[in-house]
Amino acid sequence: MRAMVIDDSRAMRMILKRIVAKLNFETVEAGDGQEALDLLATMTEVPDLALIDWNMPNMNGLEFVTKVRADARLREMTLVMVTTESEQNQIVRALAAGAHEYVIKPFTEGAMIEKLALLGLVPSGASS
Amino acid sequence: MSVEVLVSADDLTEMVDQVWLSYLDPEGIDPLVATGDEKQPTEVHAMVSITGSWHGHLVYASSTAAARKAAAGFLAMTVDEVGEEDVTDVLGELANIVGGNVKAMLPDGCFLSLPTVIMAPESASHHPSAHRISGLYGQWAGEPVSISMWQSVKPEAGK
Numbered sequence: 001m002r003a004m005v006i007d008d009s010r011a012m013r014m015i016l017k018r019i020v021a022k023l024n025f026e027t028v029e030a031g032d033g034q035e036a037l038d039l040l041a042t043m044t045e046v047p048d049l050a051l052i053d054w055n056m057p058n059m060n061g062l063e064f065v066t067k068v069r070a071d072a073r074l075r076e077m078t079l080v081m082v083t084t085e086s087e088q089n090q091i092v093r094a095l096a097a098g099a100h101e102y103v104i105k106p107f108t109e110g111a112m113i114e115k116l117a118l119l120g121l122v123p124s125g126a127s128s
Numbered sequence: 129m130s131v132e133v134l135v136s137a138d139d140l141t142e143m144v145d146q147v148w149l150s151y152l153d154p155e156g157i158d159p160l161v162a163t164g165d166e167k168q169p170t171e172v173h174a175m176v177s178i179t180g181s182w183h184g185h186l187v188y189a190s191s192t193a194a195a196r197k198a199a200a201g202f203l204a205m206t207v208d209e210v211g212e213e214d215v216t217d218v219l220g221e222l223a224n225i226v227g228g229n230v231k232a233m234l235p236d237g238c239f240l241s242l243p244t245v246i247m248a249p250e251s252a253s254h255h256p257s258a259h260r261i262s263g264l265y266g267q268w269a270g271e272p273v274s275i276s277m278w279q280s281v282k283p284e285a286g287k
Contacts, residue, residue: 008242009217009218009220009221009224010203010213010214010217011199011202011203011214011217011218011221012221014202014203014204015151015202018204055224055228055240055242057242083228084224084225084227084228084229084231084240085228085231085232085240086228086229086231086232087231087232087236089236105150105224105225105228105229106146106147106149106150106151106225107150108149108150108154109154
């Protein structure tokens with residue numbers, strides 16, 4: 001399986017990449033929503049999962065989710081917001097826009113893997 | 129006029145404990161130990177601003193050694209491998225994470241800025257019309273680390 005990690009923080013991208021690598025995902029990364037869309041436009045195989053920060057320059061995570069949901073080619077991609085935005089109304093906005101799941105920073109590796117397991121994205125035999 | 133809201137040192141401590149357990153000290157053996165020393169020297173700092181229904185700043189400051197140790201922990205590298213770009217990225221993310229959680233305690237309608245990182249002591253930054261409302265001052269592996277919250281006070285109309 002393949003995951004796209006979208007965050008303007010290289011440190012956070014690295015943490016997320018480490019986690020999904022343990023679940024045997026191949027990863028690609030982008031520093032903001034626009035870069036992610038540009039990258040997706042060049043890919044013949046759409047990633048199974050996108051982990052998306054909210055507050056990023058150029059295009060934020062909510063805009064990215066909205067654009068992905070409007071694109072039939074990308075509709076199979078599972079979208080998980082990974083963000084410090086923890087207010088209830090923000091969570092509702094993201095889910096209403098089409099995010100499947102919502103993870104609030106800071107998160108532990110175990111908590112992230114649990115969320116992905118709930119989405120059926122943890123292969124049997126993968127690290128947990 | 130900003131709404132008067134206090135985010136206490138205990139609130140900051142709770143958030144920072146979560147950050148440490150999540151990224152910097154998952155085994156729980158190397159925590160940030162509060163000392164309350166508000167005058168401890170720092171060498172680098174990162175800041176996020178909050179605007180909207182509340183105005184202020186969240187500042188994360190530390191020694192260079194603590195910043196490099198944090199970067200090494202986040203990026204899974206040794207301290208010797210850490211470069212300045214690594215430090216700025218990680219300090220910015222630390223300020224962003226704590227600032228985002230602080231924002232959740234404030235009235236609805238607040239917005240968080242992208243982080244700014246300054247490779248200079250916290251005293252090099254000035255926050256006009258702002259006063260510190262809470263702070264966590266401590267040591268991490270013998271190095272100073274602080275997280276403080278500043279509230280901007282808007283002048284009343286006509287003054």
